[in-house]
Amino acid sequence: MDRVLRIGLLGCGTVGGGVVTLLSGEVDDITARTGARLEVVRIAVRDLDKASARGLPVSRDVFTTDPSAVVEDPDVDVVVEVMGGLDPAGGLIRRALELGKPVVTANKELVADAGPELYEAARAAGVDFAYEAAVAGAIPIIRPLKESLAGDRVTRVVGILNGTTNYILTKMSEEGADYAEVLADAQRLGYAEADPTADVGGHDAAAKCAILASLAFDTVVHASDVFREGIAAITATDLRVADRLGYVVKLVGIASEVDDRVGARVHPVFLPKEHPLASVRDAFNAVYVEAEAAGQLMFYGRGAGAMPTASAVVGDVIDVARNLLQTARGAAESVHRAKAIRPIEDLQTQYYVLLAVDDQAGVLADVARTFGDHGVSIAQVWQEGAGDSAQLVLITHRAREGDLQQTVGALAAMTNVRSVASVLRVESEVFAS
Amino acid sequence: MDRVLRIGLLGCGTVGGGVVTLLSGEVDDITARTGARLEVVRIAVRDLDKASARGLPVSRDVFTTDPSAVVEDPDVDVVVEVMGGLDPAGGLIRRALELGKPVVTANKELVADAGPELYEAARAAGVDFAYEAAVAGAIPIIRPLKESLAGDRVTRVVGILNGTTNYILTKMSEEGADYAEVLADAQRLGYAEADPTADVGGHDAAAKCAILASLAFDTVVHASDVFREGIAAITATDLRVADRLGYVVKLVGIASEVDDRVGARVHPVFLPKEHPLASVRDAFNAVYVEAEAAGQLMFYGRGAGAMPTASAVVGDVIDVARNLLQTARGAAESVHRAKAIRPIEDLQTQYYVLLAVDDQAGVLADVARTFGDHGVSIAQVWQEGAGDSAQLVLITHRAREGDLQQTVGALAAMTNVRSVASVLRVESEVFAS
Numbered sequence: 034m035d036r037v038l039r040i041g042l043l044g045c046g047t048v049g050g051g052v053v054t055l056l057s058g059e060v061d062d063i064t065a066r067t068g069a070r071l072e073v074v075r076i077a078v079r080d081l082d083k084a085s086a087r088g089l090p091v092s093r094d095v096f097t098t099d100p101s102a103v104v105e106d107p108d109v110d111v112v113v114e115v116m117g118g119l120d121p122a123g124g125l126i127r128r129a130l131e132l133g134k135p136v137v138t139a140n141k142e143l144v145a146d147a148g149p150e151l152y153e154a155a156r157a158a159g160v161d162f163a164y165e166a167a168v169a170g171a172i173p174i175i176r177p178l179k180e181s182l183a184g185d186r187v188t189r190v191v192g193i194l195n196g197t198t199n200y201i202l203t204k205m206s207e208e209g210a211d212y213a214e215v216l217a218d219a220q221r222l223g224y225a226e227a228d229p230t231a232d233v234g235g236h237d238a239a240a241k242c243a244i245l246a247s248l249a250f251d252t253v254v255h256a257s258d259v260f261r262e263g264i265a266a267i268t269a270t271d272l273r274v275a276d277r278l279g280y281v282v283k284l285v286g287i288a289s290e291v292d293d294r295v296g297a298r299v300h301p302v303f304l305p306k307e308h309p310l311a312s313v314r315d316a317f318n319a320v321y322v323e324a325e326a327a328g329q330l331m332f333y334g335r336g337a338g339a340m341p342t343a344s345a346v347v348g349d350v351i352d353v354a355r356n357l358l359q360t361a362r363g364a365a366e367s368v369h370r371a372k373a374i375r376p377i378e379d380l381q382t383q384y385y386v387l388l389a390v391d392d393q394a395g396v397l398a399d400v401a402r403t404f405g406d407h408g409v410s411i412a413q414v415w416q417e418g419a420g421d422s423a424q425l426v427l428i429t430h431r432a433r434e435g436d437l438q439q440t441v442g443a444l445a446a447m448t449n450v451r452s453v454a455s456v457l458r459v460e461s462e463v464f465a466s
Numbered sequence: 467m468d469r470v471l472r473i474g475l476l477g478c479g480t481v482g483g484g485v486v487t488l489l490s491g492e493v494d495d496i497t498a499r500t501g502a503r504l505e506v507v508r509i510a511v512r513d514l515d516k517a518s519a520r521g522l523p524v525s526r527d528v529f530t531t532d533p534s535a536v537v538e539d540p541d542v543d544v545v546v547e548v549m550g551g552l553d554p555a556g557g558l559i560r561r562a563l564e565l566g567k568p569v570v571t572a573n574k575e576l577v578a579d580a581g582p583e584l585y586e587a588a589r590a591a592g593v594d595f596a597y598e599a600a601v602a603g604a605i606p607i608i609r610p611l612k613e614s615l616a617g618d619r620v621t622r623v624v625g626i627l628n629g630t631t632n633y634i635l636t637k638m639s640e641e642g643a644d645y646a647e648v649l650a651d652a653q654r655l656g657y658a659e660a661d662p663t664a665d666v667g668g669h670d671a672a673a674k675c676a677i678l679a680s681l682a683f684d685t686v687v688h689a690s691d692v693f694r695e696g697i698a699a700i701t702a703t704d705l706r707v708a709d710r711l712g713y714v715v716k717l718v719g720i721a722s723e724v725d726d727r728v729g730a731r732v733h734p735v736f737l738p739k740e741h742p743l744a745s746v747r748d749a750f751n752a753v754y755v756e757a758e759a760a761g762q763l764m765f766y767g768r769g770a771g772a773m774p775t776a777s778a779v780v781g782d783v784i785d786v787a788r789n790l791l792q793t794a795r796g797a798a799e800s801v802h803r804a805k806a807i808r809p810i811e812d813l814q815t816q817y818y819v820l821l822a823v824d825d826q827a828g829v830l831a832d833v834a835r836t837f838g839d840h841g842v843s844i845a846q847v848w849q850e851g852a853g854d855s856a857q858l859v860l861i862t863h864r865a866r867e868g869d870l871q872q873t874v875g876a877l878a879a880m881t882n883v884r885s886v887a888s889v890l891r892v893e894s895e896v897f898a899s
């Protein structure tokens with residue numbers, strides 16, 4: 034007779050519904066791979082009345098509005114948290130681990146806030162805590178970082194971690210359209226939320242960047258440690274300049290370790306067209322990893338959506354269930370050592386600066402002198418437009434962010450500079466080959 | 467006190483040397499992740515005299531020329547096979563498994579020949595058999611297929627699985643150069659072997675394609691089941707036509723399951739420029755996976771080289787060592803069910819056909835009639851050149867390979883067709899979005 038492992042689900046919305054569908058679809062294969070039949074025995078939701086409307090192949094009476102009841106139920110062997118939010122999700126997961134129940138979650142917000150701590154609680158309890166779906170949906174990235182690269186040293190992670198903003202930037206660049214216009218379209222098509230702040234402001238990407246940084250560098254990076262700029266200020270001009278210089282504009286999360294300090298930042302960048310991340314279009318996500326021995330790796334796929342995310346959750350469920358049956362634990366994270374966060378001022382990179390200027394002799398020399406005074410050297414500069422629409426486009430050599438910011442402050446104060454229209458970082462060094 | 471697990475190495479060449487280097491480099495991190503210190507205690511090589519020349523941080527007396535002694539040594543807990551070849555590697559691995567020792571291998575030839583059988587032997591012995599490095603070097607692809615997608619259903623795998631041929635095709639396309647010329651360059655630069663047959667003939671890619679097909683579709687596909695065509699016949703004209711029509715030419719391995727029959731083939735294809743695989747340049751490898759729930763995924767990185775391959779081997783070693791300590795086993799492959807192999811004649815795809823023809827009225831009509839007579843419909847046709855160098859370029863609609871082959875036979879027999887210069891498959895349907 035088959036063994037049975039019983040799953041308790043916290044939440045049954047977009048992702049939870051997909052999990053139930055997958056678990057009840059591929060039963061034979063999943064049973065073979067797990068070594069036990071997986072059965073969803075309890076599901077917590079907010080609204081019981083929706084239950085019958087969910088159209089899922091589970092009986093009505095598995096639903097409850099009390100998520101604690103799911104966690105505490107002695108019949109529940111494995112807890113899957115797909116309700117979202119910090120609270121009560123965090124407390125419920127802690128309690129499940131305390132009870133010796135492995136936990137699978139898709140909750141990026143929570144893992145960014147408390148992942149290493151929850152992982153340690155799981156380690157203490159001798160069970161698994163898995164969160165593959167929390168970063169980049171269907172793309173296996175947690176497992177490669179934890180397992181495949183366990184004998185290697187990761188030096189940098191660069192990810193396109195938010196589908197909505199990548200969709201908007203793709204459309205802006207392919208249609209030459211402006212931000213507001215494309216955002217409105219994306220909202221109409223359901224690619225962007227009515228309140229798009231979490232996406233376009235880079236908050237969602239920052240949570241994922243924090244998770245990747247913590248895991249890649251065996252430390253604790255919170256979302257609030259991640260320097261963050263969104264895409265709302267990107268203009269059609271920026272995209273045109275980028276294209277002309279051989280770049281595309283992408284919103285990326287970058288985590289790196291330099292001299293034992295961890296840098297983690299989310300902002301739009303100029304990325305060379307030859308870079309593997311440059312061809313990631315529409316709502317796709319991708320994570321590019323550099324490791325000392327493995328070299329350059331990239332992982333590409335769908336970062337969200339009911340079934341892609343559910344696929345990642347169920348992969349984790351099979352994993353933790355299999356380990357539970359063997360009273361074993363899955364791959365370990367290294368000890369999370371405290372490491373200093375590198376302030377953004379210490380970043381060294383190239384910059385693109387667009388200035389609206391008075392169209393008069395000497396302005397270029399004045400601007401160049403301001404850059405030079407702050408130790409920022411100019412790689413390329415040209416004027417666009419004339420008269421009232423005169424603009425200077427500048428690309429700097431590698432400079433310190435702190436120096437660049439002082440330069441920008443000084444530029445803004447110049448009488449013949451009307452405004453600093455754009456400042457974007459240029460990542461020329463993340464080359465594929 | 468730390469526990470110690472003792473590694474026996476079969477082979478210490480390119481990959482083996484890298485494994486020793488990695489294991490002796492990141493000792494603390496590896497110990498933390500494994501839960502035990504990993505120590506290389508025995509190494510089999512052919513030539514003991516090379517031992518001191520290897521410059522590796524192991525003492526001379528761990529080397530032996532008797533690989534059996536490594537496997538049988540009661541001091542060896544984990545066996546790492548990096549000697550290559552079917553024999554004696556296969557027998558040594560079987561024996562190690564019999565002795566209850568987990569095995570890690572990078573041997574694509576052997577895994578393509580006997581992977582599922584070795585996996586079953588490992589299952590029977592209750593230990594792990596891991597082979598991440600056997601396909602696409604540093605790229606995690608075995609683990610994602612086995613673990614991340616364990617709850618999903620893979621429908622197609624398309625891989626750029628050979629670095630040498632991808633390098634040659636990239637150079638041909640970027641420099642407009644011909645095959646022989648680029649091959650000679652590649653040999654001079656060490657990107658291609660003196661005898662390039664295994665690479666350019668598609669044999670190496672076919673072994674990897676067999677491994678991917680077996681794993682993706684839970685069955686047994688041998689390298690000899692894989693339909694195979696190499697790149698030696700590709701010309702600068704083919705690349706020019708491809709470019710003009712929005713394609714690149716890549717040597718790919720494609721595995722798919724249609725109606726319970728598994729197709730596995732390695733050959734050059736026209737691939738749309740927008741496809742994520744199209745931007746994989748130089749010696750990089752990539753594997754594109756379609757799964758029902760996860761959608762489209764791609765995994766990109768270095769397919770060979772001492773350190774990239776060693777990184778994958780050591781990731782596996784940590785995994786199997788950790789499981790050994792817990793008397794557990796890692797992720798399971800599903801039962802390998804026998805499935806029919808779909809003959810290439812049943813393939814349905816589009817084709818590009820280049821004909822050298824007599825430059826006279828009626829030849830196009832004659833050619834079109836020949837296609838029509840065999841049930842192959844033409845999507846696009848035009849003439850290039852004139853007089854003695856007149857050529858017809860044709861792109862078909864989707865057709866059955868069997869019908870296309872009969873068409874080609876009939877074309878070759880036509881008096882006004884001087885030769886069938888090229889026939890290549892066009893994969894328009896593997897779109898990213």
Ligand SMILES: NC(=O)c1ccc[n+]([C@@H]2O[C@H](COP(=O)([O-])OP(=O)(O)OC[C@H]3O[C@@H](n4cnc5c(N)ncnc54)[C@H](OP(=O)(O)O)[C@@H]3O)[C@@H](O)[C@H]2O)c1
Pocket residue numbers: 043044045046047048049077078079080081083098099100114115116117118121139140141142166167170336337338339342
């Ligand atoms: N959607 C995606 O594409 C995606 C991708 C990656 C990760 N994630 C993550 O997956 C998690 C779930 O996302 P989702 O899109 O599935 O959210 P969702 O559609 O809003 O579903 C949330 C579910 O949790 C239930 N729930 C919420 N608060 C509850 C409470 N206090 N008590 C009981 N039940 C409660 C809701 O009940 P009702 O059904 O009764 O409202 C609903 O079933 C989030 O952490 C999200 O960040 C989502």
Ligand SMILES: NC(=O)c1ccc[n+]([C@@H]2O[C@H](COP(=O)([O-])OP(=O)(O)OC[C@H]3O[C@@H](n4cnc5c(N)ncnc54)[C@H](OP(=O)(O)O)[C@@H]3O)[C@@H](O)[C@H]2O)c1
Pocket residue numbers: 476477478479480481482510511512513514516531532533547548549550551554572573574575599600603769770771772775
């Ligand atoms: N090289 C790559 O980039 C790469 C990438 C992926 C997978 N792989 C796979 O990894 C495996 C090893 O490749 P490699 O490039 O490291 O090969 P290699 O450089 O030729 O090394 C082979 C090693 O095995 C030893 N050896 C061979 N036959 C032996 C025997 N009968 N008894 C004892 N020792 C024996 C050799 O001894 P001596 O040193 O004394 O000659 C040598 O140390 C192969 O299966 C290959 O397909 C290689």
